[in-house]
Amino acid sequence: MCANRKCLAAVYLCDGDDDCGDGSDELKCTSPKTCGPNQLRCNSSECVPLMWSCDGDPDCADSSDEGPERCGGDGVHYLNNRRTNCTEGEFRCANGECVRLNWKCDGDPDCKDKSDETDCPLLTCRPDEFQCGDGSCIHGTKQCNKVHDCLDHSDESGCVNATKCEGPLKFLCKNGECIESSKVCDSHKDCKDRSDEPKKECGLNECMINNGGCSHVCMDRPIGYECQCPAGYQLLDKKTCGDIDECENPNACSQICINYKGDFKCECYEGYEMDPVTKTCKAEGKSPYLLFTNRHEIRRIDLGKREYSQVASTQKNVVALDLDVANNRVFWCDRFHRKIYSAFIHEASDPSQQVPLVDSLLQTPVGLALDWLQHNLYWTDSGDKSISVASVDGTKRRVLINSDLSEPRAIALDPHHGFMYWSVWGTQAKIEKAGMNGVDRQVLVADNIEWPNGITLDVANSRLYWVDSKLHHVSSVDLNGAHRRTHLSSAERLGHPYALAVFEDRVYWTDRDRAAVFMANRLTGQDIHTLAENLNDPHDIVVFHQLRQPPGPDSCNLGSVANGGCEYLCLKAPQITEHSPKYTCACPDGQDLGPDMRGCVPGAPRRVTPTLSVEPLSGTATAAGADVPSPSGGFSQADTASHLTTAPPASLEPLSPFPSLKPVPSEESKALGSHSTATAMVMPTTTAGDSSVSQHSGSEHFLLGENLTVAVLGVVIPIVPIVATVVFGLVCAGIYMVWRNYRRNSTKSMNFDNPVYRKTTGEGEEDEIHIGRTDAMAHHAHHHPYPQGVSMGVVGAGGGTCPQFIALPLGGSMPDPGTHWYTEQPMLTTAK
DSSP, X not given: OOTTSOEEOGGGTTSSSOOSSSSGGGTTOOSXXXXXXXXXXXXXXXXXXXXXXXXXSOOSTTOGGGSHHHHOTTSOHHHHHHOOOOOTXXXXXXXXXEEEGGGTTSSSOOSTTOGGGSSOOOOOOOTTEEEOTTSOEEEGGGTTSSSOOSTTOGGGTTOOOTTOOOSTTEEEOTTSOEEEGGGTTSSSOOSTTOTTOOTTTTTOOGGGTGGXXXXXXXXXXXXXXXXXXXXXXXXXXXXXXXXXXXXXXXXXXXXXXXXXXXXXEEEOOTTEEEOTTTOOXXXXXXXXXXXXXXXXXXXXXXXXXXXEEEEEOSOSOEEEEEEETTTTEEEEEETTTTEEEEEEGGGTTSGGGOEEEEOSSOSOEEEEEEETTTTEEEEEETTTTEEEEEETTSSSEEEEEOSSOSSEEEEEEXXXXXXXXXXXXXXXXXXXXXXXXXXXXXEEEOSSOSOEEEEEEETTTTEEEEEETTTTEEEEEETTSOSOEEEEEOTTTOSSEEEEEEETTEEEEEETTTTEEEEEETTTSOOOEEEEOSOSSOOOEEEEOGGGSOOOOOGGGSSSSGGGGOSSEEEEOOOOSTTSOSEEEEOOTTEEEOTTSSSEEEOOOOOOOOEEEXXXXXXXXXXXXXXXXXXXXXXXXXXXXXEEEOOOOTTSOOOSSOOOXXXXXXXXXXXXXXXXXXXXXXXXXXXXXXXXOBOOOTTSOOBOOTTOOOOOOOOOOOOOOTTOOHHHHHHHHHHHHHHHHHHHHHOOOOOOSSOOOOOXXXXXXXXXXXXXXXXXXXXXXXXXXXXXXXTOOEEOTTSSEEOOEEEOOOOOSSOOOSOEEESSOOEEEXXX
């Protein structure tokens, strides 16, 4: 026991730390502390595990475990490992931290080394300006104008409004002057307009006539009268009194407030009882206690007996934890090992009993919360910007949310109503809410919030609390984001608050700057006390009590079917209305729910529509937004640019990344002529080694093997009447040549609904076909690449209907049994 009557575990005696607060635990230490054979003695006399030496993470208070004399080099490699690349909107502190750029020189140190407030220019204001506490300037007329123009409200502090003329001791003249009420009706003119000496009103008691019209109390004044109300009532207008709703004051009661006429009553929820002295609600049952992380360990403080003990030790960097009160288990994240552990609280000190639940695919876990009803574990990861869920044993997991999460931090759950809440402190700081299955995402708080490090739920009063490390305050809203309150705001009291917990009428928080744990009255923000100090970087904090996790039904096991019939995960659904589902099933990443919405099937491939574009006289092609360099041979370009759009068939797996795109060799492209309107490209659509080929007509796609290339070669046989005269034939031929030459010169782009393929036969033959398309077809949103029926014709230049063209296969090692119809006449060229 300490001299100040605080209780400590024996492990804290003579450890070099002032754990008692008065130094009594270090007074009777006869010799310096000795370290075990598997421990390293720091220069600051601490003992840390030997395996922690030279691991890139300083564990000694003086960083001597990473010093050059032990690890070699310049001894600063661990700092480089801890530094990250700051973005354009961030400022790099001298110690490698990254803070917002607009926080530099704002009068509030945000870097741990306070380097963001060094070398700042001295702000001076003009003689006609007022300098706010943060150094900013406002016009002098804005001081003491009853409007907060400075962000720190310093322009209205200490102001005494000389024109204020209120209360029974003051009298406001009609011309705006203010005199003492004792000078009214004294037969002496004190107001310049003589309004203090009206002959008809001086000496008249208006309350004698019908109580002055007041509903309750009438007070006569030298001039006129005033209506007043008894306790518990207030004036609704100037004469009528109405009941005061004391319950509108959030500080009126600890939990339940019942308003009566002229009075109110406080009550407590089930499981709590009213303290007859303090009139606050106290939890029934065992005394609550706190668990908090202290970097290398988890500690415990009994709030009733004020006993202080260690729960788990020899950790590397514990940053988050939560509890399973019913099963007496503790869960925690170790950011250094990138793992989530669990253990029974009474066995957590034994490393062999610390079970790793999630030990893969974690980057930077920073927040942790347990669904104690459906037995699932949720966490935030600021490394991959995601919120994930796993079964309580860690065998099943999936990512719930991974979009618009710049810097996720804390997370809290309401399993009874199926909602989860989390904080984001990145570029756009906010607090969000969604169903525990990831649906119905919404923003709760987005204004006047900068660095919401920790959040927690007051389950009994249905409120969400958070600490803001930048604005230095503790605030709360209801679970819909309304009725916001600030409970405590003080840069002195709240240096760098990181996490908080709420229970009964108290709020508890950790402070990294002050290396301590504090508590205060959550209603008033007063009665601030220190529970633990001289800590080693405290982070998360939770309260252990059965009322913190009220019992309820497991929605996934209400019936006879286990796990709700889900093949994988069963997640609580948000209870938005009385018709909302109790739960929904979820599958692992990469899989989707099957038709029965319970089993899992492979995820559907994404439909990708890459666009290949070739700029004029350039040798690069762009596919799906990625730049693909062209071969040395380049592309055959004329006076126009060609664009090719391809859509992979639905039966294929997503092409990500796309296989290489192969242009037709330059010697082949030369045969196209100077007026070629397209450059043939090759996109393999089957995996290597697959020689199967699927060929279809109509609007379906033409699939080829990657090791086979096929060229669709055809001979255009125009069917003309044999009985046509020679003159008619020459005229038609002349009109056709003029029309074709016009089409070649006017075509600037082409758009295929199917890919263009190239086939090389086994004998080395390489044939090539180029297909022209009409402008009219390119501008129709619902056109078909091939005609829908044989009877459809093509309108020619002369207004007549020309017959369709049929493409016939020309040799090759792979026969083409299908007939392919085209709406225009192809051009046939053969590379030699």
